[in-house]
Amino acid sequence: MPHPSPSPAAGSAEPQRRARRKNARPGELLAAALDLFVEKGYAATRVEEVAARAGVSKGTLFLYFPSKEELFKAVVRENxxxxxxxxxxxxxxxxxxxxxxxxxxxxxxxxxxxxxxxxxxxxxxxxxxxxxxxxxxxxxxxxxxxxxxxxxxxxxxxxxxxxxxxxxxxxxxxxxxxxxxxxxxxxxxxxxxxxxxxxxxxxxxxxxxxxxxxxxxxxxxxxxxxxxxxx
Missing domain, CATH: 1.10.357 (Tetracycline Repressor; domain 2)
Structure with missing residues (x-):
């Protein structure tokens, strides 16, 4: 017996969740960066730590913020x-x-x-x-x-x-x-x-x-x- 095709609503739910998750990432990265900058200072904070605390890869972080300096500037502007x-x-x-x-x-x-x-x-x-x-x-x-x-x-x-x-x-x-x-x-x-x-x-x-x-x-x-x- 052929399996029923998923409804349009079910088929679009996952892309919508991914889109929401992607849209939330900059805010999650900024929150993680604020925590670490305040805890450790600017010099001692590594972008790898920020990415790990936000639950993403370092490469993903660089998609939004090309350097640690730009990440810090974004934290200051956000807060x-x-x-x-x-x-x-x-x-x-x-x-x-x-x-x-x-x-x-x-x-x-x-x-x-x-x-x-x-x-x-x-x-x-x-x-x-x-x-x-x-x-x-x-x-x-x-x-x-x-x-x-x-x-x-x-x-x-x-x-x-x-x-x-x-x-x-x-x-x-x-x-x-x-x-x-x-x-x-x-x-x-x-x-x-x-x-x-x-x-x-x-x-x-x-x-x-x-x-x-x-x-x-x-x-x-x-x-x-x-x-x-x-x-």
Missing amino acids: IAGRFAEWQRELDSFEGDSEALLRRCYTVWWERIGSTKAAGITKLMCSEARNFPALAHFYHQEVMQPGTALVRCILERGIARGEIRPLDLDTGVYLVLSPMMFLMFWQNTMAGCLPARTDDTSETAPCASMPFSPEAYLEAQIDNLLRGLRP
Whole structure:
């Protein structure tokens, strides 16, 4: 007896699954690369390790990213640099005062960057920038410059509205950025070496090892910053 022919739906299911798997590979590779870059640093991470963690061959990785440098750049764009346009739109549409905007700035940063593995990218760059000047230049152009420009816009908006006193914006932007930088460095250096706090129920590691609450620290920094910026 002849076997019945597979239905069109059954025949097309496997190609569809393969297509979905292929479309997911860049994201899987970027996630694996982020993990390894943060864990081991740029120099010590090998593309073979990234491919193995993503469950593909090294050749497959090179189909999407032609070199380790391009892979790293893609990780930075995926997790940080590619978000500035979205943050600028949020700033442009924000209707509250400068105090509410600065609080929103810290909250969004902590939720989307500071408490995630992406925070380790900044520590990595500070550690290895001198050995990889091309990557340092890339990071400066695609992360540092737009980041400081965004903070500058927040301060300029506040000054124009009479909610922030006039100040030197070239250095004033770092008043806002410094608490963020401290948390990223602490989280990716000393925090992982300390015993966990018994009163911390957060599932965010390595933040559970911090001797203080990151949220409480940011709240204290915001309060101190606002006192200094008010007219």
